[in-house]
Amino acid sequence: MSHTIRVTVWNENRHERNPNHPARRVYPEGMHTAIANYLASLPGIETRTATLDEPEHGLTEDVLAATDVLTWWGHVAHAEVQDVVVDRVQARVLNGMGLICLHSAHFSKIFRRLMGTTCNLKWRDVGEKERLWVMEHGHPIVEGLGEYFELPQEEMYGEPFDIPAPDTLVFVSWFQGGEVFRSGCCYTRGQGRIFYFCPGHETYPTYYDQNVLRVIGNAVRWAAPVAEPTRVFGNSKPLEPL
Amino acid sequence: MSHTIRVTVWNENRHERNPNHPARRVYPEGMHTAIANYLASLPGIETRTATLDEPEHGLTEDVLAATDVLTWWGHVAHAEVQDVVVDRVQARVLNGMGLICLHSAHFSKIFRRLMGTTCNLKWRDVGEKERLWVMEHGHPIVEGLGEYFELPQEEMYGEPFDIPAPDTLVFVSWFQGGEVFRSGCCYTRGQGRIFYFCPGHETYPTYYDQNVLRVIGNAVRWAAPVAEPTRVFGNSKPLEPL
Amino acid sequence: MSHTIRVTVWNENRHERNPNHPARRVYPEGMHTAIANYLASLPGIETRTATLDEPEHGLTEDVLAATDVLTWWGHVAHAEVQDVVVDRVQARVLNGMGLICLHSAHFSKIFRRLMGTTCNLKWRDVGEKERLWVMEHGHPIVEGLGEYFELPQEEMYGEPFDIPAPDTLVFVSWFQGGEVFRSGCCYTRGQGRIFYFCPGHETYPTYYDQNVLRVIGNAVRWAAPVAEPTRVFGNSKPLEPL
Amino acid sequence: MSHTIRVTVWNENRHERNPNHPARRVYPEGMHTAIANYLASLPGIETRTATLDEPEHGLTEDVLAATDVLTWWGHVAHAEVQDVVVDRVQARVLNGMGLICLHSAHFSKIFRRLMGTTCNLKWRDVGEKERLWVMEHGHPIVEGLGEYFELPQEEMYGEPFDIPAPDTLVFVSWFQGGEVFRSGCCYTRGQGRIFYFCPGHETYPTYYDQNVLRVIGNAVRWAAPVAEPTRVFGNSKPLEPL
Numbered sequence: 001m002s003h004t005i006r007v008t009v010w011n012e013n014r015h016e017r018n019p020n021h022p023a024r025r026v027y028p029e030g031m032h033t034a035i036a037n038y039l040a041s042l043p044g045i046e047t048r049t050a051t052l053d054e055p056e057h058g059l060t061e062d063v064l065a066a067t068d069v070l071t072w073w074g075h076v077a078h079a080e081v082q083d084v085v086v087d088r089v090q091a092r093v094l095n096g097m098g099l100i101c102l103h104s105a106h107f108s109k110i111f112r113r114l115m116g117t118t119c120n121l122k123w124r125d126v127g128e129k130e131r132l133w134v135m136e137h138g139h140p141i142v143e144g145l146g147e148y149f150e151l152p153q154e155e156m157y158g159e160p161f162d163i164p165a166p167d168t169l170v171f172v173s174w175f176q177g178g179e180v181f182r183s184g185c186c187y188t189r190g191q192g193r194i195f196y197f198c199p200g201h202e203t204y205p206t207y208y209d210q211n212v213l214r215v216i217g218n219a220v221r222w223a224a225p226v227a228e229p230t231r232v233f234g235n236s237k238p239l240e241p242l
Numbered sequence: 243m244s245h246t247i248r249v250t251v252w253n254e255n256r257h258e259r260n261p262n263h264p265a266r267r268v269y270p271e272g273m274h275t276a277i278a279n280y281l282a283s284l285p286g287i288e289t290r291t292a293t294l295d296e297p298e299h300g301l302t303e304d305v306l307a308a309t310d311v312l313t314w315w316g317h318v319a320h321a322e323v324q325d326v327v328v329d330r331v332q333a334r335v336l337n338g339m340g341l342i343c344l345h346s347a348h349f350s351k352i353f354r355r356l357m358g359t360t361c362n363l364k365w366r367d368v369g370e371k372e373r374l375w376v377m378e379h380g381h382p383i384v385e386g387l388g389e390y391f392e393l394p395q396e397e398m399y400g401e402p403f404d405i406p407a408p409d410t411l412v413f414v415s416w417f418q419g420g421e422v423f424r425s426g427c428c429y430t431r432g433q434g435r436i437f438y439f440c441p442g443h444e445t446y447p448t449y450y451d452q453n454v455l456r457v458i459g460n461a462v463r464w465a466a467p468v469a470e471p472t473r474v475f476g477n478s479k480p481l482e483p484l
Numbered sequence: 485m486s487h488t489i490r491v492t493v494w495n496e497n498r499h500e501r502n503p504n505h506p507a508r509r510v511y512p513e514g515m516h517t518a519i520a521n522y523l524a525s526l527p528g529i530e531t532r533t534a535t536l537d538e539p540e541h542g543l544t545e546d547v548l549a550a551t552d553v554l555t556w557w558g559h560v561a562h563a564e565v566q567d568v569v570v571d572r573v574q575a576r577v578l579n580g581m582g583l584i585c586l587h588s589a590h591f592s593k594i595f596r597r598l599m600g601t602t603c604n605l606k607w608r609d610v611g612e613k614e615r616l617w618v619m620e621h622g623h624p625i626v627e628g629l630g631e632y633f634e635l636p637q638e639e640m641y642g643e644p645f646d647i648p649a650p651d652t653l654v655f656v657s658w659f660q661g662g663e664v665f666r667s668g669c670c671y672t673r674g675q676g677r678i679f680y681f682c683p684g685h686e687t688y689p690t691y692y693d694q695n696v697l698r699v700i701g702n703a704v705r706w707a708a709p710v711a712e713p714t715r716v717f718g719n720s721k722p723l724e725p726l
Numbered sequence: 727m728s729h730t731i732r733v734t735v736w737n738e739n740r741h742e743r744n745p746n747h748p749a750r751r752v753y754p755e756g757m758h759t760a761i762a763n764y765l766a767s768l769p770g771i772e773t774r775t776a777t778l779d780e781p782e783h784g785l786t787e788d789v790l791a792a793t794d795v796l797t798w799w800g801h802v803a804h805a806e807v808q809d810v811v812v813d814r815v816q817a818r819v820l821n822g823m824g825l826i827c828l829h830s831a832h833f834s835k836i837f838r839r840l841m842g843t844t845c846n847l848k849w850r851d852v853g854e855k856e857r858l859w860v861m862e863h864g865h866p867i868v869e870g871l872g873e874y875f876e877l878p879q880e881e882m883y884g885e886p887f888d889i890p891a892p893d894t895l896v897f898v899s900w901f902q903g904g905e906v907f908r909s910g911c912c913y914t915r916g917q918g919r920i921f922y923f924c925p926g927h928e929t930y931p932t933y934y935d936q937n938v939l940r941v942i943g944n945a946v947r948w949a950a951p952v953a954e955p956t957r958v959f960g961n962s963k964p965l966e967p968l
Contacts, residue, residue, distance in 0.1 A: 120960075128964070138434060164890065165653065167410070169649065174664045177966050190379070190844065240903050377885060401873075430649065477608060482662040677864055
């Protein structure tokens with residue numbers, strides 16, 4: 001409980017490096033920098049960042065071993081993430097590392113791998129209003145929020161969202177254009193905790209929004225691993241006489 | 243997160259005051275004292291106790307308002323708990339207070355009220371072995387445990403256990419006589435978190451067992467309320483033009 | 485599977501008998517009649533109705549014993565339902581009878597009793613549009629529907645809805661005024677299955693809507709009891725040598 | 727409801743064709759034949775079989791398109807199942823086909839793919855007693871059973887079982903040697919329903935046991951697809967004016 005939580009903020013970081021892409025104006029240093037700066041400002045959290053174009057996407061065995069919670073944003077280059085790295089991240093999650101998948105990371109290899117489904121959804125990018133309603137009022141991830149919060153402009157993500165039913169459904173979003181979406185979803189897989197959080201289209205200043213950042217910070221604390229019991233698999237002697 | 247958690251340890255405290263009951267030898271100061279002593283030894287937790295025969299069972303509005311987590315043990319006198327106090331505890335749980343129901347508290351008015359079912363079960367008291375297996379290895383309630391722990395002598399509680407399917411099933415017990423039991427069950431009701439934990443027959447020294455105490459301590463931290471968003475019920479103006 | 489499902493359609497039936505209430509024009513024979521007529525038109529279902537002002541509210545031991553699924557609509561007279569009848573219905577649900585709670589039955593004694601929470605919610609009656617989105621596309625309750633359906637005018641029910649997280653969340657509603665609502669919720673309690681379904685304000689012709697009726701019919705089939713194993717509670721001999 | 731359910735019973739079928747393997751004596755025509763014979767005896771079910779060594783493992787697009795529910799048994803040759811067939815089965819499940827994974831199919835590619843976890847577990851094959859306790863008494867899969875049933879000799883499978891928490895936990899097994907196991911687990915993934923069922927080591931006559939067969943038959947009915955709403959993914963026009 002009193003340990004520092006070591007967060008690695010991962011970002012595809014392609015839109016922001018494209019001089020012609022509007023994301024560059026919103027996040028000149030990349031979305032990962034905005035998220036990491038916020039998290040680093042919280043007590044008991046230390047952050048590093050990693051991006052797609054680093055060797056091994058910045059996610060070596062050593063980095064993952066020293067990561068308690070990994071956040072993930074990807075969009076146009078999901079296919080470029082190497083399977084060997086996806087294997088490695090999956091194994092680390094199942095052994096206890098937290099994983100927070102943001103926005104278009106719904107279609108990342110790692111999220112699809114852990115969910116077992118297509119993770120497909122509806123979408124529309126016209127800058128409409130999103131209102132995120134809290135479903136689970138006692139949950140640590142909503143600590144300090146009101147009963148809902150709004151984003152004046154976001155990409156619509158709508159149902160059907162082809163995911164397993166969440167272990168805990170934390171947010172449901174209302175969109176101006178008529179859709180709803182399960183926008184905050186908790187899962188446990190192996191010893192790891194996973195949170196999917198909808199907001200964060202690259203052309204809107206979503207990762208400067210105080211409510212969005214608060215949710216990400218709360219989720220990091222929620223997803224941080226506890227001291228892990230050793231799971232013992234395989235052939236096993238009887239504990240009782242037979 | 244950094245706030246002190248205020249725990250009220252409630253006990254029926256009848257067996258232990260009966261000079262002819264074996265519980266008196268095991269818990270001369272009552273089970274509540276054993277549990278409260280342990281919890282008080284943990285950093286960031288302060289405890290008080292309350293018992294059935296105090297006025298209002300020791301659970302006045304003021305006490306409950308100053309309680310973050312309530313633990314409950316009852317057995318022979320469930321019917322003596324006044325409905326007005328049950329109403330009060332239920333309302334406080336739904337507003338965020340944690341509740342930990344121990345052993346025969348499965349049949350307490352407050353647990354049945356919150357579950358909506360009979361909470362009936364199988365039982366047998368012959369001092370057989372219970373082995374509690376961890377089902378949910380990443381859960382805060384099992385922090386620091388091994389993959390199972392044993393109690394050399396306990397009362398058997400067996401399925402069917404007439405409860406709603408737990409939100410999270412943390413333990414399943416194996417009993418020597420041939421039964422299994424969902425022995426650690428998490429629920430959220432309203433803004434409050436509830437944990438049912440099976441061990442603790444009054445004639446065995448269960449509440450001195452280090453694993454049992456660790457689970458109770460972990461559960462207290464898990465069940466402590468977060469800063470609560472204001473839930474707004476009732477007639478409500480539109481947020482959008484109609 | 486091949487047995488006839490015996491449904492009792494229960495209705496408070498007060499609004500519809502009031503000559504000055506708009507519900508009378510919409511449902512001159514009562515909402516129960518509209519619902520029962522539809523169900524009776526389905527193969528393998530036989531129906532009866534029962535209303536508040538009948539002796540024992542029409543829910544005698546004999547009626548309940550001969551009921552596989554009970555549907556419930558109530559609004560202004562929840563408090564007039566006798567506790568002894570609520571006890572009886574609760575016991576019958578826990579022993580396997582299905583229960584379908586419609587619209588304002590969220591505040592019925594029987595639903596609150598089975599849920600353990602206040603079942604409070606937001607509401608607004610201005611005749612706005614409700615769009616019910618399917619969350620669980622493989623579920624028997626949505627058989628034959630599209631991915632959503634709309635009601636041009638309904639009462640808004642909004643979150644927070646103070647219920648236990650549903651075992652299965654089947655529908656989430658979008659409301660024109662800006663709210664969302666978990667509008668189709670499945671629960672198992674004891675051996676009984678419970679479905680809460682949001683639509684059905686008394687002044688709108690909701691119970692003539694083909695999608696709403698289809699959902700109710702599907703829910704009746706889903707909630708019908710299976711051949712019940714005998715649950716054995718209480719003191720129990722060991723199954724293995726000790 | 728009245729449609730015939732088309733079941734494909736898939737089997738690795740290697741042990742049974744090995745003249746030196748004890749499975750051959752127990753299942754001279756293969757486990758698939760024992761299972762298919764039972765299912766074919768039920769009204770409203772028609773069966774075919776498919777095995778690993780057939781072209782495309784007997785699971786062509788045409789076969790899968792004509793399969794409502796697929797049962798799967800594999801053990802020593804999981805790795806020989808081609809990924810292209812696993813992809814095909816996964817896609818078909820997400821589009822509504824039921825899948826019943828038996829015993830050592832916990833480690834099949836298809837089950838691991840759909841779960842997202844290792845699906846690892848404890849095991850021991852000494853022919854000990856397994857007692858399967860019903861957890862969910864109102865569930866269609868336990869229709870017609872008692873509160874538990876026993877298998878005099880089975881392979882022990884024990885916790886930890888590295889699976890996502892089941893949507894519905896139907897059975898928990900007690901093993902003579904001291905372990906427990908979540909031995910009947912329901913999942914929905916996409917529009918498909920999945921049931922994992924523990925019993926069935928190849929050297930014991932488990933698939934002649936009347937309770938085991940009844941469970942498999944019930945599971946087939948439970949997993950059969952309903953008439954599917956069309957899920958619409960991708961870019962989507964607003965349903966409301968913006």
